[in-house]
Amino acid sequence: MKAPGLIRLSTATGRWVVLTTVLGSSMALLDSTVVNVALPRIGEDLNADMAVLQWTINAYMLTLAGLILLGGALGDRFGRRKIFVFGVVWFAAGSLLCGLAPNDLVLVGARALQGVGAALLTPGSLSLIQASFHPDDRARAVGLWSGFGGVGAAVGPFLGGWLVDGPGWRWVFLINVPLAALCVPVALKHVPESRDPQAHGRFDVLGAVLGAAALALVTYALIAPAVWAGLAGVLVGVAFVLVERRRTAPMLPLSIFANRQFTAVNIVTLCVYAAFSGFFFLTALQLQVVAGYSALGAGLALLPTTVLMLLLSAKSGELAERIGPRIPLTVGPLLCATGMMLMLRVGENASFVRDVLPAMVVMGMGMVTLVAPLTATVLASVETARAGLASGINNAAARAAGLLAVAALPLLAGMGPEAYRSAAEFGATFRRAMPMCAGVLVVGSLIAWWTVRKPLAEAAPARPECRMNCGVSAPPLEAAGVVSTEPGRSG
Numbered sequence: 001m002k003a004p005g006l007i008r009l010s011t012a013t014g015r016w017v018v019l020t021t022v023l024g025s026s027m028a029l030l031d032s033t034v035v036n037v038a039l040p041r042i043g044e045d046l047n048a049d050m051a052v053l054q055w056t057i058n059a060y061m062l063t064l065a066g067l068i069l070l071g072g073a074l075g076d077r078f079g080r081r082k083i084f085v086f087g088v089v090w091f092a093a094g095s096l097l098c099g100l101a102p103n104d105l106v107l108v109g110a111r112a113l114q115g116v117g118a119a120l121l122t123p124g125s126l127s128l129i130q131a132s133f134h135p136d137d138r139a140r141a142v143g144l145w146s147g148f149g150g151v152g153a154a155v156g157p158f159l160g161g162w163l164v165d166g167p168g169w170r171w172v173f174l175i176n177v178p179l180a181a182l183c184v185p186v187a188l189k190h191v192p193e194s195r196d197p198q199a200h201g202r203f204d205v206l207g208a209v210l211g212a213a214a215l216a217l218v219t220y221a222l223i224a225p226a227v228w229a230g231l232a233g234v235l236v237g238v239a240f241v242l243v244e245r246r247r248t249a250p251m252l253p254l255s256i257f258a259n260r261q262f263t264a265v266n267i268v269t270l271c272v273y274a275a276f277s278g279f280f281f282l283t284a285l286q287l288q289v290v291a292g293y294s295a296l297g298a299g300l301a302l303l304p305t306t307v308l309m310l311l312l313s314a315k316s317g318e319l320a321e322r323i324g325p326r327i328p329l330t331v332g333p334l335l336c337a338t339g340m341m342l343m344l345r346v347g348e349n350a351s352f353v354r355d356v357l358p359a360m361v362v363m364g365m366g367m368v369t370l371v372a373p374l375t376a377t378v379l380a381s382v383e384t385a386r387a388g389l390a391s392g393i394n395n396a397a398a399r400a401a402g403l404l405a406v407a408a409l410p411l412l413a414g415m416g417p418e419a420y421r422s423a424a425e426f427g428a429t430f431r432r433a434m435p436m437c438a439g440v441l442v443v444g445s446l447i448a449w450w451t452v453r454k455p456l457a458e459a460a461p462a463r464p465e466c467r468m469n470c471g472v473s474a475p476p477l478e479a480a481g482v483v484s485t486e487p488g489r490s491g
Helices: 012-046 050-078 080-100 104-132 135-165 170-174 176-190 205-223 227-246 254-258 260-289 295-323 326-345 352-380 384-412 423-451
Strands: none
Touching: 012 050, 012 080, 012 104, 012 135, 012 170, 012 176, 012 260, 012 295, 050 080, 050 104, 050 205, 050 260, 050 384, 080 104, 080 170, 080 176, 104 135, 135 170, 135 295, 170 176, 205 227, 205 384, 227 254, 254 260, 254 384, 260 295, 260 326, 260 352, 260 384, 260 423, 295 326, 295 352, 326 352, 326 423, 352 384, 384 423
C-alpha cells in the first residue's frame, strides 16, 4: 500500500480512496435527506405522536452535533482510517437497529447511536482525502469527493420516497448496511493509515459530554415541554463553558470567538440552519399530510433545492470571492425567507408546478447564494492553522441550531401531539410556522449586513476545498491547513 500523502489520483489506489470516502460520507448525507420524507409512515406504523417524529430527527442530530468535534480529534490521534472505519461500522449497526426497531423507543435510541457513528465518519472522510493524496492531486480529489457527495445528497429525497412507497420506511435505514459492507473492506485494503504526529494529550471527553447533555436537556424541555429540563440544560451549559475555559486543550477553544467576524458568521449560521431544518422537517410533512403527495412525490418536490446547490454552488463561491461575502450573506437569507413564504400557497391538492416549484426554486437560489460564501467567510476569519477547527465549530453550530429548531418550532406554532394525522390541524400550524422560519432568516440577514465587512480576497488565508456544497443540514466540513501524515506508517 502506498504511503499517505503520495497517492496519485490517476492510479487504481487513488480511485479506491475516492470511492471509499464517497461511500462513507454518502451514508450520512443520505440519512440527512431521506428520513424526513419517511416520518408520516414511521408515525403510522409505530402509532407514534408528534414528539416521537421530532425525536426521530433530533436523537441523531443531538449525538452528531455533540460529538463531531471529538470525532475529528480521535481520527488525528489514533488514525484517520481506523476511526473512519469504526464510524462506518457503528453507523451501519445503528441503521440496522433502526430498520428492525419494534417500537418508537428503540427507534429513537438507535437514531442516537447512528449519530455517534456519523460523528466519527463525517470528519474522517475529507481528512482521508487530504491526507492520502499527493499535493498536486489533492484539490481534484476533494472536488471529486464533494461532487459525488452532492449527487448523493440530490438523490436522497428521491431514493427515500421510493423506498418508503416501495419496500417500506425501514429500508431508508437498512440500505446503509450494504453500503457499509462494501465500504469497510475497500477501506482496509486500499486506504493508507495516517495520523497527526502532533496530536497528543487527553481528549476533552468531559466537554463533549456536558455539551451533548446541555443540548439534550434543552431539546427535551422544548419537546415535552418541561421547565425543569430547560433550567437544568442552562446550568449544564454554563458548566460546559466553565470547563472549556479552564481546559488546556478544550474541545471548543472559546478564545476563537474573540474574533468578531467569526462570532458574527456563526450567529448567522445559527439563524440560517435553524430555519432550514425547521422548514424541511415541516415541509416534508405538509406535502404528504396536507397536499396529499406520496412519499416519492414529496421527495421529488424537495429535489430542486439540492439540484440547484449541486449545479451552482461553485459559481456562487467564485462570485463571493470577487464581490465579498457581505452581499451574498445578506441577500441569500432573504431569498430563502421569500421561498418559505411562498410555501404558504401549498395546501390541499396543491399543484407542484404552480405552487411548490416556485417556492423551492426561490429557496434553492437563496441557499446557493449563501452557503458557499458562509463557509468561505468562516475560514477567512481565522488563521490557516485553525481553519479545520473553525469549520468544525461552524458545522456543529449549524447542527445544534437545527436540533433546537425541530424541537421548538412545533411548540411555538401550537402543534398538538396528533397534528400530523389531521390535514386541517397540521395545515393551520404550518401556516403559523413558516413566517417564524422566515423571520429567523431576516434576523440572520440583518446580522450579516451589520457585521460582515472584510472582502474574502483580502481576508482569506484558507479557501474552501469543497467547492461544491449541498449543505441542507449543515455547511460542508473543511480541514484546510491541518493535514499531516506519517509516511512511514501506511497501515
